[in-house]
Amino acid sequence: MKLLDPSLFKETEEGLALVGQKCRTCGKIAFPKKRVCPACFSDDLEDKLLSKTGTLHTFTCTYLGVPHLNPPYVIGFVDLPEKIRLLSLITDCEPWDEVLQVDMPMEMVIDKLMEDEQGEDVYCYKFRPKGAADRK
Amino acid sequence: MNLRKVAVVGIGETSFGRHMERSITDLAAEACLKAIKDAGVSHRKVQLATGAYAAQWNSALGQYFTLPQIVLREIGITQIPIFRVENGCSSGSVAFRDVWYRIATGEYDIGLAFGVEKMNVADSKSIRGQISDHVPERDFDLGLTAAGIYAMMARRMMAQYGVTRENLAQVVVKNRRFGSMNPLAQYQDAVTIDEVLSARMISDPLTLYMCCGRGDGAAAVILMDAETAKQYTTHPVYVAANVLTSGTYADDVDFVTFDVDVRAAAQAYEMAGLGPEDLDVAEVHDSFAPAEIKHYEDLGFCARGEGARFLEEGLSDMGGKIVVNTSGGLLSKGHVIGATGISQVCELVKQLRGTAHHRQVEGAKVGLQHNSGGYVHTEFCSCAINILTR
Ligand SMILES: [Zn+2]
Numbered sequence: 298m299k300l301l302d303p304s305l306f307k308e309t310e311e312g313l314a315l316v317g318q319k320c321r322t323c324g325k326i327a328f329p330k331k332r333v334c335p336a337c338f339s340d341d342l343e344d345k346l347l348s349k350t351g352t353l354h355t356f357t358c359t360y361l362g363v364p365h366l367n368p369p370y371v372i373g374f375v376d377l378p379e380k381i382r383l384l385s386l387i388t389d390c391e392p393w394d395e396v397l398q399v400d401m402p403m404e405m406v407i408d409k410l411m412e413d414e415q416g417e418d419v420y421c422y423k424f425r426p427k428g429a430a431d432r433k
Numbered sequence: 434m435n436l437r438k439v440a441v442v443g444i445g446e447t448s449f450g451r452h453m454e455r456s457i458t459d460l461a462a463e464a465c466l467k468a469i470k471d472a473g474v475s476h477r478k479v480q481l482a483t484g485a486y487a488a489q490w491n492s493a494l495g496q497y498f499t500l501p502q503i504v505l506r507e508i509g510i511t512q513i514p515i516f517r518v519e520n521g522c523s524s525g526s527v528a529f530r531d532v533w534y535r536i537a538t539g540e541y542d543i544g545l546a547f548g549v550e551k552m553n554v555a556d557s558k559s560i561r562g563q564i565s566d567h568v569p570e571r572d573f574d575l576g577l578t579a580a581g582i583y584a585m586m587a588r589r590m591m592a593q594y595g596v597t598r599e600n601l602a603q604v605v606v607k608n609r610r611f612g613s614m615n616p617l618a619q620y621q622d623a624v625t626i627d628e629v630l631s632a633r634m635i636s637d638p639l640t641l642y643m644c645c646g647r648g649d650g651a652a653a654v655i656l657m658d659a660e661t662a663k664q665y666t667t668h669p670v671y672v673a674a675n676v677l678t679s680g681t682y683a684d685d686v687d688f689v690t691f692d693v694d695v696r697a698a699a700q701a702y703e704m705a706g707l708g709p710e711d712l713d714v715a716e717v718h719d720s721f722a723p724a725e726i727k728h729y730e731d732l733g734f735c736a737r738g739e740g741a742r743f744l745e746e747g748l749s750d751m752g753g754k755i756v757v758n759t760s761g762g763l764l765s766k767g768h769v770i771g772a773t774g775i776s777q778v779c780e781l782v783k784q785l786r787g788t789a790h791h792r793q794v795e796g797a798k799v800g801l802q803h804n805s806g807g808y809v810h811t812e813f814c815s816c817a818i819n820i821l822t823r
Contacts, residue, residue: 301574329569355592355688357584358637363576372576374585374688374811382684382811384575394637399592410574421575 301410301421305329307346313407315422317381319345326379349405350427351377356387356397365411375403375424386410389425402427436537440662440669441821443472443655444779449766450619451553452649457486457497461504461549464651464772468545469508472655473665476509479655480541483516483531485524485548486771504547522720523806524548525652525774526677526817532656533675542661546654548771552647570810580644582808583721584636589688590723591638593738598638600741602629604722605642607750608758612765614792615780619648619767643722648767652775654782670782673799674705674820680812688811694731694803697816701801702733705820709733712755712820713797714784716777718805719762725749728803729757732818751794755801759784759792774804774817785823798823 300306300313305328307316317328322339328347333340356373371387388408390396403424410421445467447460461484469476484501501515520527525548532544590596606626612618624642632640662669678700681692702708709732717732719725726740734755735743743749749757760766760780763773781800783789800821807814 302571305571331569355585355589357581357588357639359576359578359581359584359635360633360637361580361635362578363573365574366576370576372581372585376684380685384570384572384577384810386576399589421571 299413299417299419301419307344309346314349315347315405317345317347317379318342326381328381328383345379347379347381348377351375351383351403351424353387353397353399353401353403353424354382355399358393371397373397373424383424386423387425388423389429396426434538437539438659439533439536439656439672440659440666441654441672441778441782442657442662442666442669443468443470443474444653444782445469445471446617446652446776446779447650448617449648449650449769449772449776452551453553455649457500457549457551458504458507460551460649460651461500461547461653462507464549464653465504465545465547466508468547468653468655474543474655478543479510479513479545480543481514481532481535482510482545482547483518483528485518485520485528485774486550487519487521487524488550500549501547504549510545520815520817521807522718522768522770523774523804523815523817524771525776526802526804526819527774527815529654529775529778529819530675530677530817533672536656536658543655543657546656546775547651548773548775549651550769550771551649552767552769553649568809572810578636579808580636580639580721583723584639586688586727587638587723590726593687593689594741596723596726596741598630599626600726600744601638601643601722602626603744604719604725605629605764607744608719608725608762608764609642611759611792612761614790615761615765618761618765619646620761620765639721639723642764645720645763646767648769650769650772650776652772652779654775654778668786668823670785671822672819673707673822674701674818676701676704676818678816680809680814682810682812684811686811690727690731690737691805691812691816693813693816694728694805697818698732701818701820705822707799707820709755711799712801713799714759714781714794715755715757715801715803716760716762716780717757717803718773719758719764720768720805722764724805725757725762732801732803751792756794759789759794774802777802777804778819778821781821785821
């Protein structure tokens with residue numbers, strides 16, 4: 298599976314998870330991984346797997362979007378318990394203007410993002426309302 | 434450091450709009466020439482100059498290497514130090530700051546700052562691609578657009594503070610009414626709330642009219658230290674504060690504010706020894722309608738969460754407490770990236786000189802200019818603020 302940016306992910310027993318860093322000096326969690334801790338400049342860092350659930354801070358349905366995605370599509374900010382705010386495409390949310398609510402619980406899925414120039418599918422994380430799969 | 438008092442002595446602008454038949458050099462030269470004539474100074478007296486342009490989407494035409502030198506050669510300004518700066522949408526304000534600082538510190542007495550952009554050379558796809566993959570979070574790949582940023586902010590403001598779609602439209606109606614009184618603005622017609630709300634949806638809740646258009650144009654100013662300015666004008670406009678700072682990019686702040694704006698405003702008020710209660714007029718970066726409501730709060734015009742009420746009560750309209758975007762703002766002029774910041778300064782200078790004609794705020798003495806630039810992960814990269822007094 299071709300990932301948009303493999304450095305954002307780590308393979309686990311429960312499938313792909315997003316991976317950031319935790320500073321062993323001050324405890325700051327950052328994503329994506331950086332060369333140093335952006336809070337205290339320490340380079341004593343360890344990998345930190347991020348939660349696959351969070352809350353929807355805000356969202357929009359975009360009708361005039363980036364060229365590689367088919368409009369309309371929905372994007373939002375998802376806040377993780379690790380105090381990381383992710384920009385994410387939102388999926389499994391039709392009709393979006395009835396389903397989506399600010400601060401609602403969300404869960405991560407790995408989904409096709411786009412095709413690259415060779416026509417190969419490129420995958421990335423997306424979020425959907427928690428339990429959306431059960432409703433389908 | 435002891436800084437000298439600096440005055441804006443000359444202003445010059447082209448009209449903002451589609452200038453397909455004109456070169457970027459010609460546009461910039463027009464604005465610079467007008468500013469020099471307005472200042473009544475000989476071009477030989479200009480000791481340094483800084484030009485701003487972003488040119489991100491003009492790579493097909495080359496990156497305009499050394500454009501400021503090429504522009505100024507057209508009006509006979511040669512043999513002086515000349516700089517180019519880029520700070521995204523706040524590029525013009527950074528050119529202004531550069532010249533202001535070099536005069537305030539005593540390095541020079543007379544300088545020229547200009548901003549210019551040709552936005553209409555690119556296809557809209559490449560403009561939408563302005564948020565690109567040099568961002569580690571891959572915002573562009575994930576579908577983020579400039580409108581999307583402010584659409585998400587508007588959605589959060591609606592949920593958190595009860596801001597309405599009508600409020601967003603009211604910003605546009607106010608600014609387009611002012612724009613209809615500014616002969617240099619790109620859009621010369623006023624619009625109604627219904628027209629704004631029923632326009633094509635761009636990124637919900639933002640309709641087309643809630644998003645600034647793009648444009649071509651240029652703006653320039655001549656700055657002098659206050660002593661030198663006395664030789665050229667009896668109505669100088671002083672720079673009481675000039676602030677430039679960059680973002681915090683917090684993950685845990687409600688997406689209804691930009692910390693960079695809050696900090697820049699606090700620094701500017703302290704530097705000027707003035708507060709929002711002293712302001713008569715303001716030009717703020719209304720690239721998208723919800724931005725203006727957010728700015729009222731971030732710049733201290735009203736309390737947090739009160740921005741929509743500040744607007745509804747007419748406190749930012751003619752006759753209100755702080756009349757905002759009398760130029761028509763970016764929503765009327767169009768965003769002319771490099772020129773925007775200096776064009777905002779030009780409007781405030783007109784207001785403080787009392788020469789803004791039909792949109793003149795009577796007795797205006799203090800004005801605030803606010804210019805945002807760039808975006809990465811939850812916040813704008815750059816904020817520039819000037820407080821101007823007469
Ligand atoms: Zn640390």
